[in-house]
Amino acid sequence: MSPLIEARSVELAFGETPALRGADLSVEAGEVLAVMGPSGSGKSTLLHCLAGILVPDAGEVHFDGQRMDTMNEARRSALRRDRFGFVFQFGQLVPELTAEENVALPLLLNGVRRAAALAEARPWFARLGLDGMERRRSGELSGGQAQRVALARGLVTRPQVLFADEPTGALDSLTGEQVMELMVDAARSQGTTVVLVTHEARVAAYADREAVVRDGRARTLSSGPVPGVAAGRVAS
Ligand code: ADP
Secondary structure, three states, X not given: OOOOEEEEEEEEXXXXXXXXXXXXXXXXXXXXXXXXXXXXXXXXXXXXXXXXXXXXXXXXXXXXXXXOOOOOHHHHHHHHHHHEEEEOOOOOOOOOOEHHHHHHHHHHHOOOOHHHHHHHHOHHHHHOOOOOOOOOEHHHOOHHHHXXXXXXXXXXXXXXXXXXEOOXXXXXXXXXXXXXXXXXXXXXXXXXXXXXXXXXXXXXXXXXXXXXXXXXXXXXXXXXXXXXXHOOOOOO
């Protein structure tokens, strides 16, 4: 079986600063992959290349049998909207919207009607332990609650891949572990593949497999059976 996402010899520089210098990485469907490495090693840049946000200067990125690095921006944008979900370090909720409107936002942007989008968004509050928080705005939520709302927003479209960039980076360790547990359980239950960037081994421990980025090159640490796949829990 070919990987769901594959980066081959990816290079990318920001002006004179090389961020990726020939990174290779593959992500299997249904797995939770942690991308680790020290600050500045190129983890976020690699994630942005895998997600079609950045286009590499050289090398190839394949997603589900398609070359992503040669696609135009409109097609990459459609892929991001239809197939990918995102969670970032600081949840980046829209402060003017309620929590349930924030969760519904990707659906609204996809043209789903408001009532239907909110109906899809609401069950996420019970699922993520956020009962009663539906009408709050981000200023009225704790850091952990806001990040769970951001997680629901990342998963509400049932994306094929969830890209998470230091999703627990702004949380204390207990809250961070709760968010990781919820993220991994929710992703597995709907067959979403997760690519997780973190510099914390404690966070990476939730993943099936780890890759390490150093000086813009990626190395896979461990491989083996992918639990989600082995257990047959992955949607086709
Ligand atoms: P990590 O996620 O491992 O901390 P990054 O991918 O963010 O690493 O950064 C890799 C390198 O690229 C670093 O040297 C960083 O300073 C540089 N870099 C990242 N983003 C930008 C940018 N937008 N402009 C200029 N340099 C950048």
